[in-house]
Amino acid sequence: MHTLTINGHSTTVPDGATVLDAARGLGIRIPTLCHREGHEPFTSCMLCVVEDRGTGRIIPSCSARAVDGMEIETDSPAVRDARKVALELLLSDHEGDCEAPCTRICPAHLNIPLMLRQIIAGAYREALVTTKETIPFPAVLGRICPAPCEKGCRRAQHDDAVPICILKRFVGDHGLSAEPYLPPCAPASGKRVAIIGAGPAGLSAAFYLQQLGHACTVFDRAGEPGGALRSAIPGERLPRAVLDGEIGIVRLLGAAFRMNTALGRDVAIDHLRSEFDAVVIAIGAIVDADTSFLKLGMAKGGIKAQVHTHETSERGVFACGDAVHANRMAVRAVAAGRATAASVGQFLSGGAVTGLHTRFDSMLGRLREGEMAQFLEGARPGPGLHVPSDRPEELGEADARAQAERCLHCDCRKPEECALRNYAGEYDAKQRRYAGAARRQVEIVRQHASVVYEPGKCIKCGLCVTITEQAREELGLTFVGRGFDVRVAAPFSEPLSRALARTADECVAACPTGALAHSGAAPRQPAA
């Protein structure tokens, strides 16, 4: 038996136990990538390093034995620095996108590839759910959005972009034609939020705050909600039934509307601040020279607000949309409304206001010669559909599916499970810190019925190699080469289907990144 201390806590472990075992016994979490219960430690990722106070050394806890009298620190500055560097080194050699370029460029951050795969599967309801995660009004935006996403679509470099905006409209219209989808709402918090302005920003804020359990009252000087969507866009471009239909969902979620009520004229900001727990100013572009009625700090062109949290100079007052910075793009207003809702939620729960949580996002960047072919191999060939955006009825189900099938699946197949991504976020790792002189060629190996292998995402942890070896796979996987150029492959370029004859699922589950993943026939919903 060995008695040691970890972060000051004493523990006794049997002979042969590792420092990692001892730490886990104490409930102390140590990050690992290459470790797997039941395997001999391989000690490659080095993320599990801890500090041995006695020697001053940084040691890998997965294979360092716990020894009597050890004093271990699992979270010292040196340890955190070493882990961060390890992650940054791994990320410098990680050829892949966590999120697709289209998602990244979409102001609302819509999970476009997932929506497309759901369309392919005919799972329109699921596609609607995906859309409403970030865009409450897909049928509306599907008609008026300038679709920056399509400019980011990698497919456009080959032939035409996937017509994402029309497909989103397709999903939104499906939602309007069926039983309305009401996202689940948290139990009522008892908190009340005043939202000034029933335009895209204010409505979006209301949509997401209601889901958090906060009771919203939306004020607007106009007679009907919609803001610029109603006042500035002609009905033939945006049919009123569509607009009313999607706004109706906000109402169904429980938001109250007080129309014909203008801030400063019919209701004073001080009054709202005393009556409500929080106030969101989403009054659209500020045209009046006199903004004194807002009683807020002003910046050039709009209300001064924190970029990320949307907090104004006054506590409990938030501002978003064109009222902060006029840009006339509805999707940005919608995105701002959602981000503001997150901040207001944090404020109301008494926590630190940090704004919408953004996850680590590995970026591949521009494709190089020959790489497009790797992506195209998994997508349907053929050009895009040039459907005028005002004639949605022309995009039938078959066309929608065919267009969705043109998606290159640039996004990672394991965006949620990927431990590398999750730790990168946790340690605030910067992918470009140790950017290499040249990146590796992207390779997407699709030689298996249900598994896709992307060597560029492999961190050489060796788990799959060990799994195939232990399972006595006839071929199995092996390390090929040495040093920086080492890669995991089947011997003599045998197909993956033969190398992973029996262990495909086990390898996919064990792989800590998106290197080995299911090819994704069944669309899955991201975890909340």
Next chain:
Amino acid sequence: MNGDTTTSAPHCHAEIDAIVARIGRGPHCVIPVLQAIQERYHYLPEAALRRVAQVSEIRLADMMGVSTFYTQFRHEPAGRHTIKVCVGTACHVKGAERVTEAVRRYLGIPEGQDTDKAGLFTVTTVACLGCCTLAPAVQIDDVTYGHLAPGTVGAMVHDFLAEQERRKKGAAARASLPHGAQAGEIRIGQGSCCVAGGSYNVRVVLEDTVRESRVPVNIKMVGCVGMCHQTPLVEVVDKGGASTLYAKVTPKEARRIVSRHFKPRNPLSRLSHAVTAGLEKLLTDETWTPVERYSIDARDAPVCSFLGPQKHIAAEHCGQLDPLDLDDYISRDGYVALRNVLEAGDPAGVVEAITHSGLRGRGGAGFPTGSKWAAVRAAAGTRRFIVMNGDEGDPGAFMDRMLLESYPYRVLEGITIAAYAVGAHEGVLYIRAEYPLAVQRIRAAIAHLEERGLLGADVMGSGFPLALRVMEGAGAFVCGEETALLASIEGRRGMPRHRPPFPAEKGLFNTPTLINNVETYACVPWILRHGPRAFAALGTQASTGTKVFSLTGKVLRGGLIEVPMGVTIRQIVEEIGGGVAEGRTFKAVQIGGPSGGCIPERASDLPIDFEELTEAGAIMGSGGLVVLDDTDCMVDVSRYFLKFTQEQSCGKCTFCRIGTKRMLEVLDRFCEGTARMDDIGELEHLARVVKQGSLCGLGKTAPNPVLSTLRYFRDEYEAHVHGRCPAKKCKALIEYVITDDCIGCTKCAQRCPVDAIPMKPYERHVINTTICTQCDTCRQICPVQAVKIVDKGEGT
């Protein structure tokens, strides 16, 4: 060397089956099996490996993993001859890169390929041939050429091909040598440096001459004398015992040496000597380097100072022992130590003696040898292994090679004593494949010892059994790390693991294993014969005894030296090595190879001592000591070593696999003049994390060359940021110009391999810098030193 390379399946199957039957079917046989296949086909044909998988327990995946790990193995057919350009440290600082380019250019090998069109030559680089004093060196098959320059590679290739022809013709049997040694003895160095320096041809001529003249002279092959800068060395000892040492002997001169010292008994040959001399000249005249003959008397000052501060323990009887003559070894106290130990029957006492001697591992880290032996002795279980680490891979180091080649019996005696002390009955001597002579001699020595009962089932009739075998490495520097070396013996990729458990507890095939370096074992017989106190009396308090160094680089007298610990670096460089060349200034020494660091001239009064060196940012390492002068760029040196370790990284842990790569990329930017000032800090931080966090010794020490140069030569990094290479070494930051001193002799224009200098007789020549490859040929050929290297942009 090349035979039939056909791989048609049935033909191949029979041969593969025979190889497997001969070597073994088990998974641990994979490396020897692959080596045998490669020896047969000169590469690893896929069909052959698939056959192995069918007829053995070796998985295809493992063959793939192992064969792509070790650089020895090829998966593509090779040319008939292999040209290995040594890129060891000494060769690097003396222009190996230019030689490589020149060889490729001469053979017309396009970018991205390694074999010429005719399939005659495959050109590769080799980490170190261990012939550092001949730098820059090239090996073609088994022939080594030294002191090359871009302008002489053509002559080298011609000489090699001519040599091949000569060998075919000269295979005829030779008459036996006259017996008896009454008239005296002629000793010829047979270390790799001597062999590479041409001692084989010298020996042939000496033997022929002696045979013709019928003088009863004993021609004796002796091990390395250490004076590798003077190879080949011939020592003549006459009847009265007077010795004359000849250095840099050519075959032509060998004949004269014999006739000078010994009168021919055959009067006819006296007469014919004068006649044949002319013809002889044609056959043996050196085609590229006119070599002068030096007769050095051991009393001459330079020899005295070269040998003076030295103390030979591991290299005892240096230059006097015939490496494979067991009786010779025994006649000089060989096997006295083992006999005493076996007779005393006190293995624990042996461990105690080693502990008291203060001996520390000579492989690099300096772990106390006695403690290691005690740990193995105390380990649980009855089966124990003994392993010799002879995987000396540091560029610029060749101590182990010399000890194995020159003193195989001493090393084996040390191993036998150690095995007895720890209770091991099986052992493996792991020797890198780049040392064929060492492998050959150790194998022969083991066979002789077994014949004589000094090794085998019953060592010296004591009842103690010890079976030793040799395993050849396959080209992976990381296998010098003990856990990687053990993995390699077990037939796996040479990837290290975390320690503890140390091999003493869990080593080869998970049994307790003693693993020591060649030099460590070589010290053992001396310690036991003279007593631990005599050893401990040498050196410093914490670092006792002697240490063998290979002294190379910009030093006048390079070679293999053995000095007591505690002597200063300055003593080694200036007294033993004779300092740097006339007109140059001593800048730094690089100690410990890619794991070590650079100690500047101003700190060179540092004594040789494990702790002192570590404190100064270097390490003892295995003992490579490369002297650098003012023409060496420290950023370039640091990049050179990092490039080496980066290429040798096994690729297992993140810090080493990617960290060294990124560090190297930053250093590349310095050498190209594109680095920014904040790169210095980022490089230093990354270097520290890699040093701290890497899994094994390779990664933990890889940043040392970078950190030590950042510590002592930071100004040079800063200069590079400003686009200037103070030593005028980094190609991207310099250019060649011809000054007004040019006399228009056209020599440079004639020799320029890329026609960058238009020929203008009697006019000042001009170098077209856009074409110039900076091969340095013009500067070397210019009779008036009119070719200068200047900062880029300065010349135009």
